[in-house]
Amino acid sequence: MDKIWLIIKREYLIRVKKKSFVVMTILGPILMAALIITPTLLTMQDQQDRVIAISGNQLDFLEPLNDIENTHFSIIPQEEIEALKQDFSNTNYYALLDFENENFIIYSDQQISLSIKRSISRKIEKVIERKKLKKAGINLKILEESITKIKIQTKIVNVDGESINSSTEASMGIGFITGILIYFFIFMYGTMVMRGVIEEKTNRIVEVIISSVKPFQLMMGKIIGVALVGLSQFTLWIVLTVIISAIAEIFLLNPSDIINEANSINNAKVLVQVNELIGGINLIQIGSCFFFYFLSGYLMYSSLFAAVGSAVDAEADTQQFVLPITIPLILAIMLIQPVMDNPDGSLAFWLSIIPFTSPVIMMVRLPFGVESWELVISMLSITVSFILSTYLAAKIYRTGILMYGKKTTYKELWKWLTYKG
Amino acid sequence: MTDILLEIKDVVKVYGDYTALNKVNLTIPKGSIYGLLGPNGAGKTTLMRIINQITAPDSGSVIFNGEVLQREHISMIGYLPEERGLYKKMKVGEQALYLAQLKGMSYSEALEKLKYWFKKFEIIEWWPKKVEELSKGMAQKIQFIVTILHKPKLLIFDEPFSGFDPINAALIRKEILNLRELGTTIIFSTHRMESVEEICDRIALINNAETILEGAIEDIKKDFEQNTYQIATKNNTLTESKEFIIKKHEDQIFYIEINSNFSKKDLITTLNQNNDIISFKKHTPSMEEIFIKAIKNG
Numbered sequence: 001m002d003k004i005w006l007i008i009k010r011e012y013l014i015r016v017k018k019k020s021f022v023v024m025t026i027l028g029p030i031l032m033a034a035l036i037i038t039p040t041l042l043t044m045q046d047q048q049d050r051v052i053a054i055s056g057n058q059l060d061f062l063e064p065l066n067d068i069e070n071t072h073f074s075i076i077p078q079e080e081i082e083a084l085k086q087d088f089s090n091t092n093y094y095a096l097l098d099f100e101n102e103n104f105i106i107y108s109d110q111q112i113s114l115s116i117k118r119s120i121s122r123k124i125e126k127v128i129e130r131k132k133l134k135k136a137g138i139n140l141k142i143l144e145e146s147i148t149k150i151k152i153q154t155k156i157v158n159v160d161g162e163s164i165n166s167s168t169e170a171s172m173g174i175g176f177i178t179g180i181l182i183y184f185f186i187f188m189y190g191t192m193v194m195r196g197v198i199e200e201k202t203n204r205i206v207e208v209i210i211s212s213v214k215p216f217q218l219m220m221g222k223i224i225g226v227a228l229v230g231l232s233q234f235t236l237w238i239v240l241t242v243i244i245s246a247i248a249e250i251f252l253l254n255p256s257d258i259i260n261e262a263n264s265i266n267n268a269k270v271l272v273q274v275n276e277l278i279g280g281i282n283l284i285q286i287g288s289c290f291f292f293y294f295l296s297g298y299l300m301y302s303s304l305f306a307a308v309g310s311a312v313d314a315e316a317d318t319q320q321f322v323l324p325i326t327i328p329l330i331l332a333i334m335l336i337q338p339v340m341d342n343p344d345g346s347l348a349f350w351l352s353i354i355p356f357t358s359p360v361i362m363m364v365r366l367p368f369g370v371e372s373w374e375l376v377i378s379m380l381s382i383t384v385s386f387i388l389s390t391y392l393a394a395k396i397y398r399t400g401i402l403m404y405g406k407k408t409t410y411k412e413l414w415k416w417l418t419y420k421g
Numbered sequence: 422m423t424d425i426l427l428e429i430k431d432v433v434k435v436y437g438d439y440t441a442l443n444k445v446n447l448t449i450p451k452g453s454i455y456g457l458l459g460p461n462g463a464g465k466t467t468l469m470r471i472i473n474q475i476t477a478p479d480s481g482s483v484i485f486n487g488e489v490l491q492r493e494h495i496s497m498i499g500y501l502p503e504e505r506g507l508y509k510k511m512k513v514g515e516q517a518l519y520l521a522q523l524k525g526m527s528y529s530e531a532l533e534k535l536k537y538w539f540k541k542f543e544i545i546e547w548w549p550k551k552v553e554e555l556s557k558g559m560a561q562k563i564q565f566i567v568t569i570l571h572k573p574k575l576l577i578f579d580e581p582f583s584g585f586d587p588i589n590a591a592l593i594r595k596e597i598l599n600l601r602e603l604g605t606t607i608i609f610s611t612h613r614m615e616s617v618e619e620i621c622d623r624i625a626l627i628n629n630a631e632t633i634l635e636g637a638i639e640d641i642k643k644d645f646e647q648n649t650y651q652i653a654t655k656n657n658t659l660t661e662s663k664e665f666i667i668k669k670h671e672d673q674i675f676y677i678e679i680n681s682n683f684s685k686k687d688l689i690t691t692l693n694q695n696n697d698i699i700s701f702k703k704h705t706p707s708m709e710e711i712f713i714k715a716i717k718n719g
Contacts, residue, residue: 003525006519006522006523007523010519014508014510014511200508203506203507203508203509204504204505204506205505205506205507205508207500207504207505208500208501208502208505208506208520208564208567209520209523210475211473211475211495211498211500211502212495212520212523212524212525213523215475398476404504415436415437418437419436419437
């Protein structure tokens, strides 16, 4: 037992002391924050005004064309229209809307964005529709008054008979993010284990070590060591993300706003709303399940990755063995959408029981609410699986690490499984 | 307590349809240097791995120091495998400490002993460097130190001199002989027959998964020298006769083998009658000759 601790310690320290770990730990939250902030900044910069010219002669019926956000319409004389069609360079117009041979045409010196094209056509449709309705003698005022918008609030009734506000959108968001994170972590740290095994093999140190410890101890020491690296990195990411977003908030918000008391009340309101949104979601359950599925999924996959690492001489040879391991993981990612569409359907159920996909899919399903018995079966299934996969991987590993210069095939791997200790 | 440190009895190891060891028997006395010889793929490495409990035999038994070999014996064995290396990115000192602790030494004991050996081998300045900065010979020295550091009862060296220049090879040889003086039993696997003759007390020759020769070097040599004589004649010719056959003629020396029906006396009489003999002596085969002959016959 002492020896496995020595191995865990070495595997952990050697990775944590690496420059790449420090860089990734600092860069990770910055990249994540950038991912969230950049689109906001970009839309803020997109606020420049655009003027679209309309031909005065043919399209005067469009006169009531209102502005769409920061896009304005301006009627210009026919001569200018003709000039614009030839050359846009000396004007401030973003585009020209013309009507030729029963067709609407937009001229511009650049590709018109899809959203602008869509909103212009919707606007024109509406204007023409209204004109037609007016012609038919329908009172537009009555029509306008009859337009109704409703909002459906969803509530979840729990066992105690209380009903809690819920939000499908928040469930989807949390499910998606945690599912993707699990995939990302399993893959990243699983391949880290694989590379570690290959390193020991190519450095020819492995035989020296397994004359002191059992191959299983070496493999498990590495897997546990890397798991601790993953958990440390994840913890640091959360801490740093919180710090960075706090700092970003201070810098992005107008300082006077912060002092402004009314504003802070507004902020409080927003917080209450956020709380209401995720109210129906059991965050503690999600947090602990995330921890469980990350660990169990990682243990299962990383032992398989370790077996692959032991069977090859160089990382370049891993392809044929890594592919079958990653296919179920990628499949899980691809099936997130259908699972979200029907989180209680049989596809969602089975994918969250099958251990190869359950870490990702169960995380996706959890925010929508999962029956306890399903969760128990899923957890049991992945626990049994990681014990089994570790057992099989250890058998391959034990033989593989001592095989040099031999091209390994699946047949060979099968034989290794049958060898006696 | 017996004088036998390690006894290997009828050990069999099969990988799929390949037999690596087929009922191998060895007896290794305490304090001896035991040469484990054999061509490539004979099963030497498998045998060494079994002694190190890296792998287990399918049948047969291994008795270490009077007990059935078990996990606790690991700390009494030191193994320098042929495929040996170090973590390239790790610092020399850290790595040596790690490997020593894996063998069951405490941190402080390992540190103290390592400093002693590093100073003795004049490599103490390498302590804080990374292994990738070391030459192959330097790395080999560190591996040697780590192997012997925990003062094992049994040391197993697989090709210990490969990668060393003659000066360092001599240094390692001296240390190996020193260790024997201190009572350590040493198993020594190599292809270099001259080093076998120099330092081994006993040998075992393994070929095709079986032991084909085992015993003390002098005894084995005696067995092989029985029938061969080296003869030089004045005119460098030798008249053939029924008492012997000429095996080879090299550097003006005839190597002849006496036919089994005749005695040494018959041979001398016949030779003297027909030739002008200037020298006559019994041929002592080198280990290399024994090796080749035994494998051909086996």
